């Protein structure tokens with residue numbers, strides 16, 4: 215485990231070598247969704263679990279929130295073993311699933327009160343908490359409207375409020391912003407930040423969006439094919455990359471493979487990679503390297519549509535550890 219992961223005030227979530235396979239069905243081989251997942255999230259922090267479609271994020275969250283069982287390995291949440299004491303774990307956690315569980319034919323208020331009652335709150339306490347959370351998530355004005363009339367962002371905020379009714383010490387958020395428009399996403403980010411700051415709660419957030427994890431998470435782990443391929447603070451992971459990225463988009467008629475080869479032949483660049491028409495490389499000083507890259511491409515008669523220099527981003531971290539660009543790995547999600 216890297217030094218970045220040493221918890222400051224105890225671990226709220228510990229997963230050790232979790233493995234889980236699903237039957238493949240119709241004679242197909244089993245799907246190994248988790249393949250030795252190990253990580254730790256410190257109490258009171260927002261921890262980001264990142265990864266492309268099918269990486270195993272939801273499977274991990276389901277096991278940690280006791281909705282599913284691991285084939286092997288162990289996990290503790292809020293200090294409690296998930297396999298031995300699932301009831302105790304359930305009392306300590308909130309869980310916001312990837313798909314909404316709110317009843318569209320009930321009002322926001324009714325959904326919250328019902329959730330509170332199911333979570334064991336007495337009636338008056340459930341009603342008071344529902345009103346408090348509606349206020350907190352700026353949904354008071356919509357409290358008596360049917361959820362089916364809510365916007366996507368409002369419905370998602372209600373989902374999070376449902377998870378918070380019984381004041382959990384650990385909250386699992388499975389892709390809280392997927393499918394939201396940029397404004398609703400920014401709004402949700404503000405809510406998650408405020409929530410983590412005031413409730414002294416540990417939040418495990420899964421996401422496709424590297425910028426989301428960068429903004430919200432104290433620590434992140436990148437999951438690929440059921441294993442952690444990188445973990446640490448967003449800053450630490452970026453620092454490990456050393457240097458800038460030079461990103462060149464080749465012209466429509468240009469040959470990007472030839473562009474990649476030309477760039478690889480330059481002495482002071484490294485880690486050349488290509489994704490469609492985009493060719494990237496890493497270099498110690500991007501501003502100095504860019505003119506040389508452009509001159510070399512010009513010399514090879516390769517047209518360039520655009521060229522940029524960027525400080526390392528979590529996308530670069532992802533590329534380094536999985537060998538493919540994040541947008542390529544998650545396919546159309548990013549384009550949508």
Ligand SMILES: Nc1ncnc2c1ncn2[C@@H]1O[C@H](COP(=O)(O)OP(=O)(O)OP(=O)(O)O)[C@@H](O)[C@H]1O
Pocket residue numbers: 236237245246247265266267268269270271272273274312
């Ligand atoms: N109930 C199931 N039966 C069979 N295979 C499953 C089941 N649930 C998940 N899988 C498979 O396990 C792998 C991991 O799935 P999981 O849902 O955990 O990924 P994810 O990272 O949450 O993906 P996404 O970003 O699309 O939500 C995938 O290959 C998926 O097809």
Ligand SMILES: [Mg+2]
Pocket residue numbers: 271272273312388
């Ligand atoms: Mg998922």
